[in-house]
Amino acid sequence: MPRTLPDPGPTPYWLYLLECEGGVYYTGIALDVEQRFFQHVFGLGAKFTRARPPLRVLAARAYPDKGTALRAEIRVKALPRARKLAFFEAMA
Numbered sequence: 001m002p003r004t005l006p007d008p009g010p011t012p013y014w015l016y017l018l019e020c021e022g023g024v025y026y027t028g029i030a031l032d033v034e035q036r037f038f039q040h041v042f043g044l045g046a047k048f049t050r051a052r053p054p055l056r057v058l059a060a061r062a063y064p065d066k067g068t069a070l071r072a073e074i075r076v077k078a079l080p081r082a083r084k085l086a087f088f089e090a091m092a
Contacts, residue, residue, distance in 0.1 A: 012062040013069035015076065017084060020052040025084055027076045029069040033060045059088035 016033045018026040018040065026049055030036035037057055040049040063069035076087050 016060040017058045018054040
């Protein structure tokens with residue numbers, strides 16, 4: 001009888017925070033933060049990062065699904081700049 005591998009479960013979505021040129025922050029979600037970072041670097045990301053290329057990933061946090069990650073993204077985008085990085089550190 002062939003053995004089947006256990007279902008690894010859903011792939012997590014990542015909420016990430018980038019530092020961009022000019023010291024501004026950009027928040028987004030992705031399945032693969034590294035791949036998404038390079039898409040932004042090469043101008044294949046959001047309009048915001050085409051105008052202000054990213055310098056580095058400041059933080060990232062995994063969420064169980066896209067909906068949860070999107071809700072967290074909305075919360076982070078509503079925060080003042082000074083509290084955005086703290087959002088990621090609070091749950092570390």
